[in-house]
Amino acid sequence: MKKHPRGLPIGAFAAAAGVNVETIRFYQRKALLPEPGRSYGSIRRYGEADVARVKFVKSAQRLGFSLQEIAGLLTLDDGTRCDEARVLAEEKLEDVRAKLDDLRRIESVLAQLVDRCCASRGRITCPIIAALHAH
Amino acid sequence: MKKHPRGLPIGAFAAAAGVNVETIRFYQRKALLPEPGRSYGSIRRYGEADVARVKFVKSAQRLGFSLQEIAGLLTLDDGTRCDEARVLAEEKLEDVRAKLDDLRRIESVLAQLVDRCCASRGRITCPIIAALHAH
DNA sequence: CTTGACTCCGTACCTAAGTACGGATTCAAG
DNA sequence: CTTGAATCCGTACTTAGGTACGGAGTCAAG
Numbered sequence: 001m002k003k004h005p006r007g008l009p010i011g012a013f014a015a016a017a018g019v020n021v022e023t024i025r026f027y028q029r030k031a032l033l034p035e036p037g038r039s040y041g042s043i044r045r046y047g048e049a050d051v052a053r054v055k056f057v058k059s060a061q062r063l064g065f066s067l068q069e070i071a072g073l074l075t076l077d078d079g080t081r082c083d084e085a086r087v088l089a090e091e092k093l094e095d096v097r098a099k100l101d102d103l104r105r106i107e108s109v110l111a112q113l114v115d116r117c118c119a120s121r122g123r124i125t126c127p128i129i130a131a132l133h134a135h
Numbered sequence: 136m137k138k139h140p141r142g143l144p145i146g147a148f149a150a151a152a153g154v155n156v157e158t159i160r161f162y163q164r165k166a167l168l169p170e171p172g173r174s175y176g177s178i179r180r181y182g183e184a185d186v187a188r189v190k191f192v193k194s195a196q197r198l199g200f201s202l203q204e205i206a207g208l209l210t211l212d213d214g215t216r217c218d219e220a221r222v223l224a225e226e227k228l229e230d231v232r233a234k235l236d237d238l239r240r241i242e243s244v245l246a247q248l249v250d251r252c253c254a255s256r257g258r259i260t261c262p263i264i265a266a267l268h269a270h
Numbered sequence: 271c272t273t274g275a276c277t278c279c280g281t282a283c284c285t286a287a288g289t290a291c292g293g294a295t296t297c298a299a300g
Numbered sequence: 301c302t303t304g305a306a307t308c309c310g311t312a313c314t315t316a317g318g319t320a321c322g323g324a325g326t327c328a329a330g
Contacts, residue, residue: 009297011306021307022289030287041296043307052268059267064241067287073267082261086252089263093245096238103235106199110228117221126217128224132194132208133187144327146276156277157319165317176326178277202317 007036007045017054024054030067032057032074053077064096142171142180152189159189165202167192167209188212199231 004012014021027033033053036044053074060070069088076085116127139147149156162168168188171179188209195205204223211220251262 009307020289023287025309026288041307043296055270056267059270061287062241062270063245063267064238073264076261076264079260079264082252082255082263085261085263086249089245089249089252093242093249096242096245100235100238100242103199103231103238106197107228107231107235110198110224110231114221114224114228117217117224120217125214126211126220128217128220129208129211129214132191132198135190135194135197144277155319158317160279161318176277178326196317 006040007047010044010046013046013050017051019054027054027057032067032071064092141175142182145179145181148181148185152186154189162189162192167202167206199227
């Protein structure tokens with residue numbers, strides 16, 4: 001493993017964070033990452049804190065937060081404004097539960113259709129097609 | 136209500152189907168609707184079958200089918216190829232169940248985080264922020 | 271025959287979260 | 301000092317499902 005005494009250049013940084021170089025640049029434009037210092041020239045150098053930040057973003061994404069919402073979470077990064085973080089998490093939980101309700105409804109309709117379809121072998125009109133015509 | 140003896144022009148058709156005029160033209164480009172006849176001039180005229188078709192598309196969308204998948208369903212529109220329709224419905228059911236699994240996992244994590252957050256009033260480090268840093 | 275509403279058509283724009291490209295620098299090794 | 305890799309930067313493209321725009325043509329009523 002190579003040493004990067006002045007901090008990681010973008011390629012090594014992206015690899016360390018498990019994302020694409022272009023993704024780093026994209027996050028930079030979205031201000032999800034601070035503009036890093038550019039020691040000796042015009043090349044950006046990143047540190048461990050930046051790697052942690054990208055991983056934070058990816059963790060939050062896995063919980064369904066959008067990048068915009070994650071920008072909000074990142075302003076609470078010092079961990080001292082628990083109330084605000086809880087509000088964001090509660091709102092997201094509501095979103096997720098609403099989507100769950102939708103999907104459960106859809107699942108039951110689809111399951112019924114598949115079921116009725118199986119039960120109606122030889123019928124002239126497919127129950128699935130008929131149901132889609134019915135509403 | 137006005138009569139449209141030669142069939143509905145696009146505006147009345149879109150209204151009857153409950154969608155935007157632009158949506159009709161978009162569906163036309165996607166070949167979800169057949170090119171309608173243009174009697175006497177260059178104006179498209181639509182019939183009841185077209186209205187039913189748009190409603191079919193909207194029903195299928197509510198069940199989570201993409202327009203591309205709906206194009207597939209529409210080729211089975213005569214209702215005689217029940218097996219093929221069932222396969223498409225089963226695949227969609229699998230999709231929906233996979234998404235449900237994801238969301239349930241997310242819900243439980245979020246619910247735990249909110250819970251722990253509530254339990255830790257006064258703590259210095261917010262458990263939500265800490266958890267996002269942990270993975 | 272004119273006016274106003276409607277339609278036609280192609281094209282651009284929108285969101286989200288990136289990905290891809292390409293010319294110009296710059297860095298590091300030999 | 302040269303060469304090749306990496307970086308910089310702006311811009312365009314991607315998917316899905318539309319929405320919006322604008323100029324030209326057409327249709328029906330008065």
